[in-house]
Amino acid sequence: MPVPNDTNPKLAAYAHPQSLVTTEWLAEHLGDPGLVVVESDEDVLLYETGHIPGSVKVDWHTELNDPVTRDYVDGPRFAEICSERGISRDSTVVFYGDKNNWWATYALWVFSLFGHRDVRILDGGRTKWVAEDREMTREASTPTPAEYPVVERDDTRIRAFRDDVLNHIGRPMVDVRSPGEYTGELLHMPDYPQEGAVRGGHIPGAASVPWARAAAEDGTFKSREELEAIYQGEQGLNPSDPVVAYCRIGERSSHTWFVLTHLLGFGNVRNYDGSWTEWGNSVRVPIATGPER
Amino acid sequence: MSELPPKLAELVDEFAQVGVKDRLQLLLELSEELPPLPARYDGHRDEMEQVHECQTPLFLAVEVDDAERVHLFFDAPPEAPTTRGFASIMYNGLDGESAHTVLAVPNDFYTALGLGQAVSPLRLRGMVAMLSRIKNQVRDGIRDGS
Numbered sequence: 001m002p003v004p005n006d007t008n009p010k011l012a013a014y015a016h017p018q019s020l021v022t023t024e025w026l027a028e029h030l031g032d033p034g035l036v037v038v039e040s041d042e043d044v045l046l047y048e049t050g051h052i053p054g055s056v057k058v059d060w061h062t063e064l065n066d067p068v069t070r071d072y073v074d075g076p077r078f079a080e081i082c083s084e085r086g087i088s089r090d091s092t093v094v095f096y097g098d099k100n101n102w103w104a105t106y107a108l109w110v111f112s113l114f115g116h117r118d119v120r121i122l123d124g125g126r127t128k129w130v131a132e133d134r135e136m137t138r139e140a141s142t143p144t145p146a147e148y149p150v151v152e153r154d155d156t157r158i159r160a161f162r163d164d165v166l167n168h169i170g171r172p173m174v175d176v177r178s179p180g181e182y183t184g185e186l187l188h189m190p191d192y193p194q195e196g197a198v199r200g201g202h203i204p205g206a207a208s209v210p211w212a213r214a215a216a217e218d219g220t221f222k223s224r225e226e227l228e229a230i231y232q233g234e235q236g237l238n239p240s241d242p243v244v245a246y247c248r249i250g251e252r253s254s255h256t257w258f259v260l261t262h263l264l265g266f267g268n269v270r271n272y273d274g275s276w277t278e279w280g281n282s283v284r285v286p287i288a289t290g291p292e293r
Numbered sequence: 294m295s296e297l298p299p300k301l302a303e304l305v306d307e308f309a310q311v312g313v314k315d316r317l318q319l320l321l322e323l324s325e326e327l328p329p330l331p332a333r334y335d336g337h338r339d340e341m342e343q344v345h346e347c348q349t350p351l352f353l354a355v356e357v358d359d360a361e362r363v364h365l366f367f368d369a370p371p372e373a374p375t376t377r378g379f380a381s382i383m384y385n386g387l388d389g390e391s392a393h394t395v396l397a398v399p400n401d402f403y404t405a406l407g408l409g410q411a412v413s414p415l416r417l418r419g420m421v422a423m424l425s426r427i428k429n430q431v432r433d434g435i436r437d438g439s
Binding site for chain 1: 317318320321324349371372373374375376378410411412413415416
């Protein structure tokens with residue numbers, strides 16, 4: 001039996017309302033057959049300190065990345081990750097996490113590379129769930145392993161590589177990092193570790209639209225109208241435009257990728273996961289510094 | 294690792310003896326044992342140093358007493374258990390040691406904890422920074438006191 005969509009009116013206004021659920025909806029549907037809740041955090045231990053009952057953990061650094069090559073895991077490993085967590089190909093997977101759902105949207109994006117169809121984000125993430133004093137547990141979840149087929153990852157539709165980005169210069173590109181990183185003053189997020197880019201600045205032609213502009217005070221996504229005003233109004237992007245989004249390692253740009261693709265219905269948005277840690281270290285790629293294009 | 298102070302060496306051994314999953318569990322337990330700030334620092338972040346290299350804000354204060362013993366104070370939010378765990382390793386391993394001993398801890402001691410695989414190397418950078426900032430403050434503390 002398919003898991004129903006959340007019919008909340010705020011969500012109904014988005015291009016793909018089925019891609020989000022509210023905390024109320026999740027509280028009501030926890031335990032529904034066919035639903036798996038996945039927590040994905042920046043902090044690798046946060047899940048262990050308490051999580052939504054029955055949820056499972058997927059860690060980006062240690063699980064979704066290939067341990068040797070800078071790339072995501074392959075089809076066989078992805079199938080193992082899913083089946084161990086009780087996820088089958090037709091499961092509804094709801095992702096939530098810390099830090100405004102950065103890693104949750106990242107995990108959702110990786111699941112999308114493998115073509116997992118029913119993926120959703122908990123609007124407001126872990127912070128909202130906790131702020132509403134909803135149930136958390138430290139009890140380990142014991143999912144029944146599921147069958148997950150080995151699916152080849154499709155890197156052509158929603159993922160951009162360095163050479164794709166080089167060819168894309170001149171077309172719409174969104175740099176979602178902080179203003180200081182964009183201008184080249186900073187090589188990393190304020191208050192975050194320096195991740196070793198030897199040059200600062202942005203990809204020529206990229207517009208600066210920090211990811212946080214899409215987030216409301218409580219960590220939920222802004223309304224469709226507000227989002228349209230930013231991306232379509234102010235930035236002049238069109239839902240039919242091919243757009244590349246990037247940040248530092250691809251996590252904040254997953255948030256923007258989700259906004260453009262699922263909330264505003266853009267049909268051709270690619271996340272450049274190499275992002276600044278690749279571009280800022282690449283020999284002879286063009287870089288622009290200073291404010292705005 | 295003969296140059297490590299005994300409590301830190303003991304911690305390193307504990308980590309080294311268990312598998313990857315249990316190392317995370319150990320780090321979680323340590324994160325819960327990090328003592329709260331004493332009143333003189335509580336609410337006084339301006340008197341502490343921020344460790345910017347950690348993924349989540351971590352504040353640190355180091356005191357060197359008249360006997361040149363080092364005392365460490367950390368402040369990190371409960372939503373940052375990994376950072377708290379790293380701080381707790383420093384606290385449990387180094388608090389109360391002599392300034393000389395703390396300065397002699399090899400900067401790469403953390404590699405022996407075997408956490409690279411458990412938490413990812415990227416996340417370990419905060420630990421390196423924490424130790425180097427502790428050492429800087431210890432050096433300043435000795436200078437001020439002499």
